[in-house]
Amino acid sequence: VKHFQLSFLCGALGIGAVAACSNAPPSPSAAERLGQAGSALGGGTFGNFISGSYNLQLRDIARFEPLQPGSDPVHGRQLFGASADLQTQDNTFALFQGPSQAFQGVVVSNGRACFTCHRGPSTGFGFPKPPLSASIPLTDPLFTGIDGDAQGDPDAMNNLDNHALIKHRIGRFNEARSESDPYRQVFGWRKSLRLLNVAFGHGFLTDGRARDLFEADRGAVFAHTQSSDSRFDDLFPPPDANDMEAFQFSAPFLTDPQLAALRDPTNPLYARLVSDPFYTVHTTSKAQDRGKWVFVQQCMVCHNTPNVFNNISNVQALGGGIRPITDPAFGPPIGRDFNVGISERNGNNLRFTQNLGGGQFAPIVLPLANEDGTTNNLTITFDIGLAAVTARSEDIGRFKVPQLRGVVNAGPYFHDNSADTLEQVVDYFNSAAYAASKDGRKFPVHLNAHERADLLEFLKVL
Amino acid sequence: MGLSFTIRPKRQALGLATGLLLVAVTVLADSPRDVAFSVGEDDVGLLHIPLHRGDIAPFELTVIATPNNCETNPVLDLSWDKSRNIVDVHIRGKGVLPRYPNVSRTEGVDWFPNPWVHEPKDIVGGRHQFWVITPGPDVTFYYDPTNLNLIGSQYDFATAPPAIPIQLPSLLALGSQFYQPAPNGDVDFEYTIPYDHMVRGDAPDFSHLVVSFPPPNLCLVDPFRIDLSTLRPYVSPPQPASAALSFDQYLQGGLVFDWTVEPPEYFVFPPSVTFVATWSNLTLLGGGIPKNWAFDIEAAFMNVAPPIRPWGGAGSCTNYFQDHIKTNNFCTGGAP
Numbered sequence: 001v002k003h004f005q006l007s008f009l010c011g012a013l014g015i016g017a018v019a020a021c022s023n024a025p026p027s028p029s030a031a032e033r034l035g036q037a038g039s040a041l042g043g044g045t046f047g048n049f050i051s052g053s054y055n056l057q058l059r060d061i062a063r064f065e066p067l068q069p070g071s072d073p074v075h076g077r078q079l080f081g082a083s084a085d086l087q088t089q090d091n092t093f094a095l096f097q098g099p100s101q102a103f104q105g106v107v108v109s110n111g112r113a114c115f116t117c118h119r120g121p122s123t124g125f126g127f128p129k130p131p132l133s134a135s136i137p138l139t140d141p142l143f144t145g146i147d148g149d150a151q152g153d154p155d156a157m158n159n160l161d162n163h164a165l166i167k168h169r170i171g172r173f174n175e176a177r178s179e180s181d182p183y184r185q186v187f188g189w190r191k192s193l194r195l196l197n198v199a200f201g202h203g204f205l206t207d208g209r210a211r212d213l214f215e216a217d218r219g220a221v222f223a224h225t226q227s228s229d230s231r232f233d234d235l236f237p238p239p240d241a242n243d244m245e246a247f248q249f250s251a252p253f254l255t256d257p258q259l260a261a262l263r264d265p266t267n268p269l270y271a272r273l274v275s276d277p278f279y280t281v282h283t284t285s286k287a288q289d290r291g292k293w294v295f296v297q298q299c300m301v302c303h304n305t306p307n308v309f310n311n312i313s314n315v316q317a318l319g320g321g322i323r324p325i326t327d328p329a330f331g332p333p334i335g336r337d338f339n340v341g342i343s344e345r346n347g348n349n350l351r352f353t354q355n356l357g358g359g360q361f362a363p364i365v366l367p368l369a370n371e372d373g374t375t376n377n378l379t380i381t382f383d384i385g386l387a388a389v390t391a392r393s394e395d396i397g398r399f400k401v402p403q404l405r406g407v408v409n410a411g412p413y414f415h416d417n418s419a420d421t422l423e424q425v426v427d428y429f430n431s432a433a434y435a436a437s438k439d440g441r442k443f444p445v446h447l448n449a450h451e452r453a454d455l456l457e458f459l460k461v462l
Numbered sequence: 463m464g465l466s467f468t469i470r471p472k473r474q475a476l477g478l479a480t481g482l483l484l485v486a487v488t489v490l491a492d493s494p495r496d497v498a499f500s501v502g503e504d505d506v507g508l509l510h511i512p513l514h515r516g517d518i519a520p521f522e523l524t525v526i527a528t529p530n531n532c533e534t535n536p537v538l539d540l541s542w543d544k545s546r547n548i549v550d551v552h553i554r555g556k557g558v559l560p561r562y563p564n565v566s567r568t569e570g571v572d573w574f575p576n577p578w579v580h581e582p583k584d585i586v587g588g589r590h591q592f593w594v595i596t597p598g599p600d601v602t603f604y605y606d607p608t609n610l611n612l613i614g615s616q617y618d619f620a621t622a623p624p625a626i627p628i629q630l631p632s633l634l635a636l637g638s639q640f641y642q643p644a645p646n647g648d649v650d651f652e653y654t655i656p657y658d659h660m661v662r663g664d665a666p667d668f669s670h671l672v673v674s675f676p677p678p679n680l681c682l683v684d685p686f687r688i689d690l691s692t693l694r695p696y697v698s699p700p701q702p703a704s705a706a707l708s709f710d711q712y713l714q715g716g717l718v719f720d721w722t723v724e725p726p727e728y729f730v731f732p733p734s735v736t737f738v739a740t741w742s743n744l745t746l747l748g749g750g751i752p753k754n755w756a757f758d759i760e761a762a763f764m765n766v767a768p769p770i771r772p773w774g775g776a777g778s779c780t781n782y783f784q785d786h787i788k789t790n791n792f793c794t795g796g797a798p
Contacts, residue, residue, distance in 0.1 A: 053748030056500040056509060057716065102686040174766035176689035183768060209767065233686060316714050334748075369770060372496070373514075373753030391768035392749060 052371075052394025053386065058313040058336055062274050062306065064200055064263050065212050067249060068242035076247030079240055081113025082120065086252055089115040096221045100232040107232045110145030112225045114217070114244070117142065117166070117192040121252060124410060126194035130164040130417070147227045153355045155189075163348050163417050165189040166224070170209070170388040173222050173231045182366045183391070184229075188383035189350045191417050194410055197403045199249035199263060200305060202314035202335030206415040208400040209389040211334045213248060214241040255405035256280045259307060277306035283461055291458025294451045298429075301443045302338055302401050309462070311336050311401035337398035340429070341437025343383045344397060347418030352380045368393040383416065397438065408460045422459055426452055496537075498743075498750050504710040508541040511719070513553070513741035516773035517751035518720055520759055521675055521786035522579075522695055523737045524572055525775055526565060526723060529647035530557040532779035535753070536649055536741055538719055540594075542657060542709050549655040549709045551638065553592060553721075557647035558741065562587045563723050565738050565781075572783035578612070578696040581729060581736040588723045589640040591664065592651065593735070595673075595718035596711070597746070598632040603676045603696070610680040610793075617672060617698035626680070631763075633718065634670040634707070635735065639663035640724065657709045662700065665733055669706035672698035673735075675759075681793035688763040692788040700732045716746035 077084070081094030094113035099106050118125040119136075128135045136142055143160070149167045150156030159165040168190050171183040178184070190206045198204070203211060210216035218236050251257060258280050261269035273279055277300070283289050295303075303309040313336035353361040364380040369392050376393045378384070386395040399415050413419040419428060430447045434440040447455065498511040513536050516525050536555025542548065565585040567573035573583050602616045604625035613625055636655070643649045653663055662668045675693040677683035683691040723738040743750050744757065747769055751757055754776035761769050775782030 055748040056498060056511070056745040056750065057713065059503070171767055174761070174764070175687060176760050176764055176766060215765070231686060315716075367772070369752045369755045369772075371752055373755065373776075375772065389767040390748065391755075391770050392752075394749075 052392040052398065053390040054336060055315050055334070057315050059315070060304070060312050061314070062262060062270075062312065063265075063314065063316075064202075065245075067246055068238075071239075071242040071246035073243065073246040073250045075240075076243035076245065079114075079244050080118075080247055081115035086120050087122075088120075089113055096225055096232070096235045098235060100235050102234050103228075103230050103232040105230075107226055107235060109225050110148050110227070111141035112145045112148060113141075114220065116140070116145075117220075117224065118195050124194035124196045124406065125198075125253060126410075127164045127192045129411065131161050132164055133161050145225070148224045151227055152357065154359075155351055159189050159348075159350065163189070164191055164412070165348070165350070165417060166192060168223070170207075172229050173219070175229075175231065179229065182364050183388070185354050185364050186366055186380055186384070186388045187352070188385070188388070188415075189348075190383070190415050191412075193402075195248055195253055196255050197259065197308055197310075197405055198253055200259070200308045200310060200403060201400075202311065203337075203400060206399055207386045207389060208335050208337050209386065213245040214238060217241055217244050256307075262307060273307050275306075277304075277309075280307045281462060283458065285457065287454050287457040288461055289458075290451075291454035291456070294447070294455040295458055295462075298445045298447065298451075298455070302439075303404055305403070307405075309404035311338075335400065337386050337395070337400055339385070339397035339399075339438040340440060341397070341433055342399070342414045342416065342418060342428075343385055344437070345418065345433060346382045346416075347414075348416055350383075350416065352382060367391070368396070370394075385415075404459070404462050407462055422456060426456055426459070496535075496753070500745070502542075504713055505544040506542065508539065509717070509745065510537065510539050511743050511745070511750055512537050512753070513555075513719060513721070513743050514751065514753045515741060516754075516756050516775045516782060518718060518739075518742035518744060519756050519773065519775075519782070519784040520695065520737075521693055521784060522574060522576070523739055523784045524565065524567060525739055525782045525784075526560070526563065527779045527781055528558055528740055529560055534558055536721075538743070540717075542713075544657050544710070547657045549657050549660070550652065551592065551594065551655070552652040553649055554651075555649045555741075559590055559643040559647050559649050559721075561643050561645055561647065562589070562726075564588065565723055572781070574694075574787060576694055578614075578694070579737060580697070580734045581738075582725050585723055585725050585736070585738065587726045588738075589642060589726060590740070591640055591722050591724045591735070592638040593635045593718075593720045593722060594638075594655075594660075594712065595633050595635045595720060596707075596713075596715035598634040598670075598672055598715075600629040601632045601672060601674050601698075603628045603630060603674075605680050612676055612678050612696075615672075615674075615676075615696065615698065617701075628676070628680075630674050630676050632672050632674040634712075635673050635720075636660050636670045636712075637662050637664060637733075637735065655709070659703070659706045660709060660712065661703045661706050662733075665700070667703050668700035668732055669703055671700050671735060675763075681791050682788065684790075684792050686764075689760045690788060690790050691792075692790070693763075693786060695737060697734050700734070716744070718742070718744040718746050 078093040081089050081091055083090040091113055095109040097107045097109040117127065119127065146156055146160060153167055156167055167187055169187040171186065174184055193206060203209065204213055204216035210219060218241060221236050222231055254260060258269060261267035262273045264270055278292060283292060302311055305312040315334045354364050356362055366378050366380060368376040368378055368387055370376050371394060384396045386398040387393065408422060411420055413425045419425045428434055429445045430452065435444050496512045500509040501507055515528065515532055519525055534555060534557050536553050536558045539552045541550045563585065565588065567583050569583065604613050604623050604627055605611065606613050607626050613623065638653050641651045660669060674696045676696050677692055678694050720742040721740045722736055723740065724736055747757060751770060754773055755770045756773035758769050758771045761767065
């Protein structure tokens, strides 16, 4: 009876759902079966089992963080540190420094602005390809201000220059915990995300831990522009954050101007963009057309936001007068992250022990909650992703599903920049390593040589 | 060649949601009972979630011991159907609640007089009340400009007094009718609420209470260090039935569930709520709260991670008090 009902449900759901159902593992648990059915249903309906921090009210519906009324993208650009032509860094209004009550002192900037790591349209508002020193002088605040992130970590300069990775100590500014608390010490080496189509995020940063762009921007300002572990919230007031958000959600950050309609259900184009996920994708060859079908069958279970191709599951976003940004609810995350095994692979052989100085390192042991309430004291040997934020074992290795527009120019790939080419990315998802990963077991990918070639052709025009 | 995807009509979506409910009911037959799941949409759906001791332990809450050495817990099935204008709340558990509970607290130890929470110190022969809670709008609290003491909120004054206004987040709490378990502590408690008009089960002339945690004096709070500050509970008078929300407003805000112990007769009227509780959980936070862990309210207020901590009362079956009286005075540089 159960199999009949699930089959009936899958058969009723249409093309996207068929992909999900045909990819169902041979013997998933009841929870996984229901979760897949719920995900496949779409149309705004949710169906979720507790799995780590997955929210019980995730819905598959095209709704995105609203802009705050009255926000000013021009002022936001100035705060971002971008010149009017977006080509160079302009720090005139972009340095967050000065007396701060929260900081209990004077914050001194290291000269970095948002533009330092999100370097204009030519890089998709991210980093250029590594080595970074090939295109960025070593006198740039990116390098001279490295202790803002790294605080003396001896691996930091190599990881930044050669892998374009920044040290992120996730709980660094949680002053409610002692400095020695493992949640303040745990860290990951992560890329500077390209900001193209950031307006369609459900959660921000690589792990989606920021519920809105305000939280993401504030954390970046705290973490990258000075070296202490003290917050200075009063130097980053919400109106400034709203303006920066308006800038980052504006036209220069969209891969296609038509995508702006996806943020506005009253726009006549909204329904078309939702109903035709490839409305703004233009193929020009039979191989690309075949590749699109491969993409539908193999990739869209997760990359399912129409015309953007990140993951669409979300809870009601903060902001816009709907939910105040001070609302503690739903956090974090507000979207659905996945573990595809990249963290465990640790392809760049990165170190995850605590730097004690003087060449001494110590393991970080993190107490995580298992779903049965027991505690998993995990010794950190790779980037545990969302679990560093949620304290849930089920969230180990989970990261956000990236948007895929312009993906051909987005390399190196994955949160740790561990794949240089699209071919390497596709081959990873077609590998035993992916199939053995936590979400690879749920959403397996099988490509023969023809499908692989067609998919790559399609990805090049996505 | 473009692919064409069609938006499904609402009627069909509802039909599919109903189908999912069938799948849910069926697959749950071979699932652990202590697993949460949800399915549906704002108009029709269901939520199944286990309740645990201490999952939600706000400041100055006492979580009392429960029968069977606190080892068995209840589960909540919440379902809703807008077309039938019904929200159904159903809690079941074997030996999970004390019948006619007694609670004895000690002033200065696990009970602190609070002019903004109208509850008795002790409860003899009490009764249980279940609460469905959701985040509310920011509330304006007023502080005396001379001594910086809290003098009330927007719910206590018809017009704003000459005072320092401070806006703080709130929760809206809706109580059930009262309940007694079976003599062996078994619970099978089901009640309904109108979907479009969420009013109290025990007093349908009223809707939600507004709950918040303001500092009793502005010298006792550092807005950037809630962990070092004194925040204390505040409960508004119950709002009139005319202020009742619809269930989708609860659902969209995220849900919190809590089961309190109330005195055998109303301590005040219009009725309020005590800070004595048994079982709780939430959907407000991704994934709810695992057993033996607790929502870290300080972390939530400070917007830092992680949002859960091991619960201090885990591993023992005694009354547990969540203290939050601090000695820091920030007007004197943080000294007591």
